[in-house]
Amino acid sequence: MSDNPSPAATPVTNTTPHSVVKAQVSRLAKPWAISADGIQFVADWEAFRAQLYDNDGAGHKGNTTIGYGHLVHLGPISGAASETPFKKGMTKTDAADLLKKDLSDAERIVNEKVTVPLYQYEYDALVDFIYNAHYHGVPLLEFVNKGQYADVTKKLKEYNKAGGKVSKGLGHRRDSESDLFDNGNYDASH
Secondary structure (H helix, E strand, O other): OOOOOOOOOOOEOOOOOOOOOOOOOOEEOOOOOOOHHHHHHHHHOOOOEEEEEEOOOOOOOOOOEEEEEEEEEOOOOOOOOOHHHHHOOOOOHHHHHHHHHHHHHHHHHHHHHOOEOHHHHHHHHHHHHHHHHHHHHHHHHHHHHHOOOHHHHHHHOOOOOOOOOOOHHHHHHHHHHHHHHHHHOOOOOO
């Protein structure tokens, strides 16, 4: 047995040949679903906006957005047909329902791409990251599959640029996601 046990499980065995080895894992196996705390974490980072706005954040510069970061369409507010359902704005309840639907795509990506067990808070951190970074974040999920959990947050923090420039806001979000991934801390204060 190696001095460095597998990060996914630590087997206990004896010296009997052909003995059955049971490994206990406190991380969860698939399928995963985001927790209520995870949804609130995303909502806190995205911040509620009742009216359509042109998002000036990373990844959606100038794109029409509403609620908790729901992308209505690419490009600024223009009177496009996709804006019609949102012209009168939305309530926090409607925005929360829309966020849950939007998160399903990020959840699907994490469930498809990650092959190692995760704690609930690790999964929630990755869902927030993918929701924010979209497909640009998939290479991080491939890194997660190496099972080197302690190194994931170093890699996560590399995703702090918007338009090729370091973004203070993204840096704060990556720090918060890293704290969640490492410590289970659902603090989304900016």
